[in-house]
Amino acid sequence: xxxxxxxxxxxxNSFFAGVRDCLPTVLGxxxxxxxxxxxxxxxxxxxxxxxxxxxxxxxxxxxxxAAAMIxxxxxxxxxxxxxxxxxxxxxxxxxxxSPYFRHLTPSRNILIGSLLTDETFGVAMNxxxxxxxxxxxxxxxLNVTAYLNWFIANIAGGFFGEWISNPERFGLDFALPGMFIxxxxxxxxxxxxxxxxxxxxxxxxxxxxxxxxxxxxxVGIIVATIIxxxxxxxxxxxx
Amino acid sequence: xxxxxxxxxxxxxxxxxxxxxxxxxxxxxxxxxxPEWAMRWLSYVPISVMAALVGQELLMPNGxxxxxxxxxxxxxxxxxxxxxxxxxxxxxxxxxxxxxIMVLRFMA
Numbered sequence: 311x312x313x314x315x316x317x318x319x320x321x322x323n324s325f326f327a328g329v330r331d332c333l334p335t336v337l338g339x340x341x342x343x344x345x346x347x348x349x350x351x352x353x354x355x356x357x358x359x360x361x362x363x364x365x366x367x368x369x370x371x372x373x374x375x376a377a378a379m380i381x382x383x384x385x386x387x388x389x390x391x392x393x394x395x396x397x398x399x400x401x402x403x404x405x406x407x408s409p410y411f412r413h414l415t416p417s418r419n420i421l422i423g424s425l426l427t428d429e430t431f432g433v434a435m436n437x438x439x440x441x442x443x444x445x446x447x448x449x450x451x452l453n454v455t456a457y458l459n460w461f462i463a464n465i466a467g468g469f470f471g472e473w474i475s476n477p478e479r480f481g482l483d484f485a486l487p488g489m490f491i492x493x494x495x496x497x498x499x500x501x502x503x504x505x506x507x508x509x510x511x512x513x514x515x516x517x518x519x520x521x522x523x524x525x526x527x528x529v530g531i532i533v534a535t536i537i538x539x540x541x542x543x544x545x546x547x548x549x
Numbered sequence: 550x551x552x553x554x555x556x557x558x559x560x561x562x563x564x565x566x567x568x569x570x571x572x573x574x575x576x577x578x579x580x581x582x583x584p585e586w587a588m589r590w591l592s593y594v595p596i597s598v599m600a601a602l603v604g605q606e607l608l609m610p611n612g613x614x615x616x617x618x619x620x621x622x623x624x625x626x627x628x629x630x631x632x633x634x635x636x637x638x639x640x641x642x643x644x645x646x647x648x649x650i651m652v653l654r655f656m657a
Contacts (some may be wrong), residue, residue: 334639335639414579428599428602484625514597535594535601547586
């Protein structure tokens with residue numbers, strides 16, 4: 311009985327550890343989610359529709375594009391197809407995180423994957439450094455916190471958006487690149503493969519810029535991730 | 550305060566095509582023993598994807614390559630990188646980045 315109580319306590323702690331580890335991303339989510347809510351409102355979505363899109367689609371860049379295309383009266387199929395491409399990068403992140411959840415059944419992994427975002431992926435991969443597996447409860451704590459925060463921010467943007475004319479003046483739009491910078495550096499710091507990682511990172515940046523001349527930004531992210539990871543794999547093999 | 554059918558279909562459809570790539574690899578690959586080279590490839594995905602996102606946000610903040618001389622985002626990224634490397638704090642990095650861009654835009 312004692313043992314099971316202990317395990318229970320540990321798992322309980324672990325959920326809240328996930329909540330706590332999500333807190334640094336809250337500011338970023340709030341400002342981007344708020345901006346998404348404003349754009350969705352401007353595109354003519356009702357508050358209920360804003361709530362739905364933030365809960366069902368749950369993807370920053372996807373929601374911005376959806377709002378813009380809905381506002382422009384684009385056909386439904388074109389919108390869905392565009393969002394499929396923009397969010398296809400999740401495929402790579404979901405694959406990269408999968409080795410840490412081998413101890414779970416596929417249905418429980420579906421629950422974890424369904425709330426995967428750029429940010430929760432970044433935080434989770436930092437937590438995974440020097441570990442063989444990630445705690446399911448911890449991941450839920452991280453995911454659910456980010457999810458609720460996103461929903462609240464979207465609704466708030468839909469409600470109060472018209473009163474705040476220029477959020478860029480406060481620099482809040484920089485929360486997103488700021489978060490990606492932090493996640494990138496933390497990831498490198500935990501791996502201690504500085505030379506290879508910097509080479510891979512520079513390749514990814516160069517490729518994403520190069521691809522931008524011939525294709526859209528979301529295609530650039532996918533192409534850059536695939537080629538830069540291959541460079542990393544090859545360099546590690548030759549050494 | 551209503552949900553229109555046309556909008557619901559768009560939301561539902563885009564949610565579905567987002568959901569599938571999110572869950573398929575983690576549900577399937579966690580069941581399979583991947584070869585060593587594949588694991589090594591996957592271990593570089595976090596660095597690659599974060600670096601690509603950083604590059605896109607900093608160098609192409611408006612969707613296309615921004616001329617260096619008026620790219621404030623790139624300048625604001627320097628203190629953010631510094632704080633990230635020194636403190637290893639995600640929150641600190643975000644806050645310093647926001648403060649930097651705020652000051653830069655105020656001066657510009």
